[in-house]
Amino acid sequence: MVAFHDTRAFYDGLAPTYDQIYSDWEGAIARQAAALDRVIRRSLGTGTLRVLDCACGIGTQLIGLAALGYQMSGGDLSPAAVARATAECETRDLIADIVAADMRHLPHQDETFDAVVCADNALPHLLTDEDVLQALHEMRRVARPGAVILVTTRDYDSIIADRPATAPVQRSGVSGRRVVTTQLWDWHPGSAVYDLTHLQVSETSPGQWATTARMATYRAWTRSELSDLARAAGMTDVHWATGTETGFFQPIMIGSPS
Numbered sequence: 001m002v003a004f005h006d007t008r009a010f011y012d013g014l015a016p017t018y019d020q021i022y023s024d025w026e027g028a029i030a031r032q033a034a035a036l037d038r039v040i041r042r043s044l045g046t047g048t049l050r051v052l053d054c055a056c057g058i059g060t061q062l063i064g065l066a067a068l069g070y071q072m073s074g075g076d077l078s079p080a081a082v083a084r085a086t087a088e089c090e091t092r093d094l095i096a097d098i099v100a101a102d103m104r105h106l107p108h109q110d111e112t113f114d115a116v117v118c119a120d121n122a123l124p125h126l127l128t129d130e131d132v133l134q135a136l137h138e139m140r141r142v143a144r145p146g147a148v149i150l151v152t153t154r155d156y157d158s159i160i161a162d163r164p165a166t167a168p169v170q171r172s173g174v175s176g177r178r179v180v181t182t183q184l185w186d187w188h189p190g191s192a193v194y195d196l197t198h199l200q201v202s203e204t205s206p207g208q209w210a211t212t213a214r215m216a217t218y219r220a221w222t223r224s225e226l227s228d229l230a231r232a233a234g235m236t237d238v239h240w241a242t243g244t245e246t247g248f249f250q251p252i253m254i255g256s257p258s
């Protein structure tokens with residue numbers, strides 16, 4: 001069945017339990033920020049830096065980067081995710097300016113940020129060359145000359161030929177109750193686009209389970225496709241760093257405004 005699902009509704013619904021995708025969200029926050037910090041510092045050195053996370057969700061990268069001393073701004077399509085990211089920062093006494101915004105239309109002024117981050121497969125929710133180009137152009141626009149732009153995506157190069165039907169099961173827990181998350185992938189015929197059914201199965205009492213299903217649509221962009229679009233959006237020095245090189249759990253596309 002060919003369908004295009006509402007990304008905002010997907011993440012609005014998921015925001016209250018998004019952390020349960022991780023077995024240890026707090027650990028992931030620290031690990032991911034440490035890896036991104038190494039990449040940013042390699043390019044920009046020391047000093048106080050202004051960073052925009054333009055698809056911050058509930059804050060997995062934004063919180064960790066703020067805790068490391070970056071001056072953080074955040075944006076996300078999902079108002080519910082933005083509200084949770086804001087609350088998570090307040091709980092931790094971290095300051096961040098977070099707004100609901102589509103990365104194709106960033107509300108920030110030109111050349112504002114030392115670094116722009118778009119992490120954990122947010123960009124592949126955009127399905128056409130035009131939409132991705134527009135988002136990358138916006139990231140470039142709000143980045144100051146010499147800034148660094150980091151986009152992390154699922155490693156589609158390694159799986160696109162197989163067109164997998166599922167993603168690995170993740171297990172976590174809340175107050176001693178188990179939570180299992182898994183994904184079904186239904187590929188559109190003859191296309192790199194797929195509908196993802198996200199299943200969260202939660203143990204409500206011993207032996208009793210409740211399932212919540214949500215759907216989103218992604219496009220399995222290859223690294224060369226995204227690199228070409230980044231160059232077309234006016235970025236230079238576009239290259240990819242592997243997880244082995246950075247310690248981040250996804251490949252990172254790294255570029256700079258030209």
Ligand SMILES: C[S@@+](CC[C@H](N)C(=O)[O-])C[C@H]1O[C@@H](n2cnc3c(N)ncnc32)[C@H](O)[C@@H]1O
Nearest residue numbers: 011055056057060076077078102103119120122
């Ligand atoms: C997999 S989540 C990752 C969120 C966050 N980076 C994290 O790791 O917690 C993808 C995020 O991209 C956001 N997103 C998708 N399309 C977007 C768009 N056009 N503009 C801004 N955010 C978008 C979603 O709302 C969602 O929060």
